[in-house]
Amino acid sequence: MTFAGLRLEVLDATGTVVAATPIPSGEAVTAVDVGPFQIAAAVKEAGAQRPRDVILDVTTAADDPFSGHLRLVLDLDGTPDPWWLIPGLFYGENRPEACERRFPRFAVGADDPEGMVSDSWSFRADRAATPAVFVWNRDRGVALLTSEESACGPSGVGLSHTGTVASAHVVFPFREAPVTYYGSAEPLPPDAASYTWRRGETVRLHAAVADVGADRHAYAPVLRQVYETNRSVHPVEPWVSVSEAAEIAAEGLVRWHYDPDPGVLLETVGFDREVSGQDGRRVDRQAMHVGWVSGIPWAYALLRHARRSGDAAGKQRAAAERVIDFICSNLSPSGTFWGTWYRSTGWAQSWTPLKGGLHARTLGEATLFLLRALELGADVRAAHPLWTTAARSNLEVISARQRPDGNVGSIHHAADGRMLSWDGASGLTWVAALAEAERLDDDGGYLNAAVKAGEYYAQFVDREFIHGAPEDVDLAPTSEDGYAAVMAYIALHRRTGEDRWLELARRAADWMLTFRYTYNVAFPARSMLGAYGFASRGADQASPSNQHLHAYGLICTMELLELSEASGDPHYRERAEEALACFRQLVAREDGEVNSYRGMVTERYYQTACFQPKGMLLTLSHAWSAGVLLLGCEQILSATSAEGSGQPR
Known part of the structure; x- marks a missing residue:
């Protein structure tokens, strides 16, 4: 069984895509070459309504060290007007057009970084209550999830839209673009974590994908499962009764x-x-x-x-x-x-x-x-x-x-x-x-x-x-x-x-x-x-x-x-x-x-x-x-x- 629409992109330190390849996903491990990397990729099976784990074993094959990012992208075609959810961070268009408070907003075809309106956004994962990106069209919804930290530093989450394709992504390590939001009406320049990949080094990266159906409320069982998984490994210890x-x-x-x-x-x-x-x-x-x-x-x-x-x-x-x-x-x-x-x-x-x-x-x-x-x-x-x-x-x-x-x-x-x-x-x-x-x-x-x-x-x-x-x-x-x-x-x-x-x-x-x-x-x-x-x-x-x-x-x-x-x-x-x-x-x-x-x-x-x-x-x-x-x-x-x-x- 495969999960369509997954691809890998390699970004250099400036954020430019220098290589890309689809992932022919399935239970079996698939070897793909992309840019300086040799990657063993697998999308695991899961039970009903459960996200499917994506395991990426990334080995650097290039002779020279590479400073850049690896981005996992999930495309949803047939989506001229997407609905987004990044928990705690992004809801639909996120900022209604009439809203006087300025913060990141999505609009189809927009490119106004100074006004914080764009058809493409990327954020550091700790801005999200759960590092996950959901996107829906009229017939279907999909989700891409990860964790805050990865083997190559803090992760990132994001979204983009071109034509009729809406794309959710996670990126290792994070990139913030087209601008960085710091709580004020004036944005800061784009930001990024850095990681240098060295020859022969292998890192394992984790993500998950889910097909959630057309109901926008279908995020609920997915997030509940994340909560149930995390509650035992992310303890909370009160100071007082x-x-x-x-x-x-x-x-x-x-x-x-x-x-x-x-x-x-x-x-x-x-x-x-x-x-x-x-x-x-x-x-x-x-x-x-x-x-x-x-x-x-x-x-x-x-x-x-x-x-x-x-x-x-x-x-x-x-x-x-x-x-x-x-x-x-x-x-x-x-x-x-x-x-x-x-x-x-x-x-x-x-x-x-x-x-x-x-x-x-x-x-x-x-x-x-x-x-x-x-x-x-x-x-x-x-x-x-x-x-x-x-x-x-x-x-x-x-x-x-x-x-x-x-x-x-x-x-x-x-x-x-x-x-x-x-x-x-x-x-x-x-x-x-x-x-x-x-x-x-x-x-x-x-x-x-x-x-x-x-x-x-x-x-x-x-x-x-x-x-x-x-x-x-x-x-x-x-x-x-x-x-x-x-x-x-x-x-x-x-x-x-x-x-x-x-x-x-x-x-x-x-x-x-x-x-x-x-x-x-x-x-x-x-x-x-x-x-x-x-x-x-x-x-x-x-x-x-x-x-x-x-x-x-x-x-x-x-x-x-x-x-x-x-x-x-x-x-x-x-x-x-x-x-x-x-x-x-x-x-x-x-x-x-x-x-x-x-x-x-x-x-x-x-x-x-x-x-x-x-x-x-x-x-x-x-x-x-x-x-x-x-x-x-x-x-x-x-x-x-x-x-x-x-x-x-």
């Missing part, structure tokens, strides 16, 4: 981020308390979002922790309640929450270039967790009637603006409420809030709005392109879109019991997990992450635009547990536990650890060359980073306590 991590994160929120005057969770706090900015003040960001990077979600997590742990001094509960009080007592003229509070100017809009704009995801998330705070007990509801008033005001405003097709909008004006943008899927967070507002839903109107919105946003899940959730990357696809979708459809399933919502939650979870690293990145030994032995399996790429690891996936820990229970599939619970294990690493248990203070939690772990060199750690503690760790811990503790099974591994 779940309960200890919760205690430390709660302490950090109050100690470093809480300011009682006026009652805010400051968004960022510097690790180094001696560093000051140009104004002589500390580098701490004197601002608070109502949701997302600060605000109600993390105050809720703190309040939940305080009620479970006892909080003998009452400081944690008082801090959490004061933050929520402050936000609920300052609604915008439109009737919803504001976006952001600044110490110097007070309440203001979201991070959007649209003047006066308030972002749906941020406000929806704040409302969702306000509703959850109200469900902590009758005593909470009795003590804080303003919370109920604020929640109802937000829900009424959003449901009243909903379009007949179900779209609840992405950005509305703080003063007059008119919708400034309907684009993207950021309204998904409102689906969860509307569905969870059962106590306030006297006539079923909120549920009806949630169902209509759930139906509208299902098209993004079905298309395998969910985008628009974070305020700071415009219409880019992000891991946060996946979290919002999982939370939305689990909330609808919880409220209605309908299987349709459960299936959408499963599909959304699979898409979300494409951002989750299935392997431990090889960090430089003397880098911060290398020296501490940070294991990246379980961490998520933030987005193709923000290529760093983050912990925001812990926000839907509870939903992944529910999905596992409802579907009878333990995989989703395992992935929730895996993420929580990952981010119980690098938790500062005492002042001085990780060059920080007890309770400080970073936002960014740099697993590739983007924003900072690989292996570095952002030396800022973020309110949401401590908050989401606390939330994930509390949700796991609650679930395991209910089951009587103790703490997860």
